[in-house]
Amino acid sequence: MIEDVTFLHSNWIAYIAIGAIVLWLVFVWKEWSHFGKTKFWINITVALFAIMSIAVIALKPAVPILGKNTKVAVLTNGYDTKQLDSLKKVHKRIQTFPYKANQPIFKNIHTSDTVFVLGEGVAPFDFWQLEDHKVHYINSDSPSGVVRFQYDHSRVVGEQLQFEGLYNNPTKGNRLILEGPGGNGLDSISLESGKKQSFQLATHLKSVGTYTFSLVETDSLGKLLSKDPIPIKVLDRKGLKILIVNGFPTFETKYLKNYLAEMGHEVLVKSRITRGKYKFEYFNTDRIPIGAFSEKSLQPFDLVILDATTAKNVGQRSRTALENAIREKGLGLFIQPDDDFFRFRKDEVAFDFDREKSTETSLIDSPKNTIGKYPFIFKDQFQLQAIHKNNTENIVSAYKHLGKGKVSTTVLESTYELLLNGKTTDYQQLWSEIISSIGKKESAEVSWDEHSILGIKDQSYSFTLRTAIPEPEVITEEGYRIAMRSDIDISNLWTGITYPKKLGWNRLSIAQDTAAVLDYFVTDTTTWKSKSRYDNILRNRRQFDRQTEKVTKQISPAAPINPIGFYIFFLLCIGYLWLAPKLGKE
Structure with a gap:
């Protein structure tokens, strides 16, 4: 019990101690004439007790309001009453406090032992109220609904909005609908029974501006259950000036140049027909001569696309000019691979690959569509930035920074077959992401x-x-x-x-x-409720899991001890010192 006693005026201890010692020394000096006699020792001891009692009165001793065995339960939204009942059976005297955000959790009473947080947890801005307490977080079950989602908040007109999410505890027969700003349904998916279900909804973006799409959930009868906003900014397409140089005409370049031209890019294609003879094609641009790479000839372009043969056989002066344009001007370079590309020496290419047997794959964004590929995948190395990953999370197209610019390539082969198979949208999405990732960017202030x-x-x-x-x-x-x-x-x-x-x-x-x-x-807080609750549960888990790993100093408010006993003891001591000389002999 004595270790629980504190002093309300603990900041006065030094001053009171000095004053008490000085006062006691004065009394010792006063009684010094009786030094060596029994009453000398009795008198200075009684005086010491008197001074100590008055010093304790001045310091105001106090004891904790709540005992060491006190448990407290903080009840947040969604708490399970069964969990609370179980706690009450184990801890008979547990106290409960309903939680309200941004208000004192315990008001005028705090715990010196353990706090149990039940339910979805406290808001992050209230974590500070529990910093000095031992906290056990007992979370409720994960809420039903969309608990995770991701999409690009900014897209270019003509591209797709792809909204991916995770639905927890779906109800079979319910539907998720992607609605446009006007309330028209653009895409939908039916929910299946189970614990979790991932989903993907998509639509094309047709005009520039800021829009608010919606994710709507309806039951099997079409009754509206929830409607949550999906804000997106649709940006105007910035046309790039692109140079394509091939050692010989290919189907890949044939379809790629048509797509780039349709998207409004300025495209110049230089294809070698025979030794020393080239075919030039111009799309959305004036005819300009282009020979060997130089600082001047590369200046107008934002992106250069080379096939692997051209990239390997480019002359030293042209290679130096190309590297300088990438490093200093921010030019983007994409290398179209072939079978020999993956056998280049490491000093000729900035990428490393691992061999694998598979020659087909499907991307995470379109798992139902298979694409041909070379029997290689990227080694996931430092500075390698993935553009596309396949359904096994392996990188199939990527880039690396080289100064201000980027160098990129892919292990995908014959992507134009997507067009031949009627997968125009997937083909356009694939190349749109590659081009937008590596093209020269304007340096915004x-x-x-x-x-x-x-x-x-x-x-x-x-x-x-x-x-x-x-x-x-x-x-x-x-x-x-x-x-x-x-x-x-x-x-x-x-x-x-x-x-x-x-x-x-x-x-x-x-x-x-x-x-x-x-x-x-x-x-406002009425939207995306399931995600907000789920995120708060995760934040509370992380916060209080870390907190329980460290030893915390428990704090409890204290009530002053009634000083009447110290006053009576002081009066008895002073009374003895006053009466003793009168009864004894001087």
């Missing part, structure tokens, strides 16, 4: 990090931007200025936080450059 454009009303929305502007001033549509924080190591990297008040599309802009804007979508 302001670049926003768009890892998520979905925000919650009245909750924090954080964003990041890179800019050469020394002190960017970010403002909201309402004209409020957002305080920005610069990264300590990267001077052009800035982060900020805002709390949006308006539902729907919101915009942030920079005062120094009003054209540099970030559009993001704000919804």
Whole structure:
């Protein structure tokens, strides 16, 4: 019990101790004339007890309100009553506290022992209230509904919106529908019975702008069960200037150049017919002469596509000019492989491959469509950036950075067969992702990090931007200025936080450059409920699993001990010191 005693005025201990010692030494000096006699030792001892009792009164001793064996249960949304009943059977005196976000969890009472958190867990901004407690998190079952999803928030007009997700505890017969901004159904899928079901919905994007698609769930009778927003920004297509050089005409290039031209790119094709003779084709561009690679001849182009033979046999001067254009100007290079390409020496190609037997594969994005491939896959190495992976998670197309530019290739073979088999959309999607990944990018003065454009009303929305502007001033549509924080190591990297008040599309802009804007979508807590609950469960697991690994100092409020006993003891000591000289002999 004594180890539970604390002092409310513990910050006064040093001063009171010094004063008590000085006072006791004065009393010893006063009694020094009786040194060596019995009453000397009795008097200074009684004086010490008197001084100690008054010092304790001044420090205000206290004991914890709750005992060491106290358990507390914090009840959050979705908690299981059976779990609570089980806890009450084990811990008879357990106290329960209903949780409300952004309010004191225990109010005026805290626990000095163990806290059990039941249900979906506390909000992340309330984790601090449990930092000094031993916490056991007992989560509820994972919620039913869409608990995971992913899609590209920004796409180019003409490309596909591909929405992929994971549905937990689906109900057989229910349907998921991808609705357009006008409420028209664009794609749908039926749910099957089981614990989890992955799904994919897709549609083509036909016009530029900011749009709000929706994921709708209906039952087997068509009754609306839920409707959640899918915001997306559709950007205008930026035409690239592309140079294709082949050692001989191929079907792959024949269909690729037609696709690139249809997409509005400026394409120049140079194909060798015989030794020293070339055929030139121009699409969406003026006729310009192109000979050996040089700094001047490569200057207009954003992307160069070479077949493996041309890439291997290019002259040293042309190779140097090509590498300089990639490193210094940001030019993109794509190498069309052949059988000999995978036997190149390592100093001639920037990629390493592993051999495998399979000569067909299917991509994660389109698992039902098989594509021919060479019997190789990429070695997943440092700096290798995947563009496409197959259904076994192996990389089948990728790029590496080379200075400001990128060098890319693939193990896929004869992708034009997708067109011949009527898979036009899959062919276009495949090459659209390759071209957009490696083409030369314009260096924007302001670049926003768009890892998520979905925000919650009245909750924090954080964003990041890179800019050469020394002190960017970010403002909201309402004209409020957002305080920005610069990264300590990267001077052009800035982060900020805002709390949006308006539902729907919101915009942030920079005062120094009003054209540099970030559009993001704000919804409320009534949407994507299953995902929000699931994410909160995972956050609580991570938080409290880490917390239980370390020893925590338990804190409990204390109640002052009634000082009447110390006063009585003090009076008895002082009374003895006053009465003893009168009864004894001087």
